[in-house]
Amino acid sequence: MKKYLAAILISAFVTPALALTAGTYFVGLDKTTHTCSVVTEMATGMKMMGKFKSKEAAESAMHRMKACKA
Numbered sequence: 001m002k003k004y005l006a007a008i009l010i011s012a013f014v015t016p017a018l019a020l021t022a023g024t025y026f027v028g029l030d031k032t033t034h035t036c037s038v039v040t041e042m043a044t045g046m047k048m049m050g051k052f053k054s055k056e057a058a059e060s061a062m063h064r065m066k067a068c069k070a
Helices: 002-021 055-064
Strands: 025-030 035-039 046-052
Antiparallel strands (some): 025 046
């Protein structure tokens, strides 16, 4: 019984933390500095270069973008 209770308590705290890492990620090109970055919200002065479901996918795509290599 204690094992089940411990598992429930652990999952109750871990699940919200995992939810914070999931979401939408953008590759944004800063028009003033001409540098790209992976962001969760587009700021003013940034051009959206792509929208992705994971941070890893956004970072991988950013490295392949021609505009981000300049």
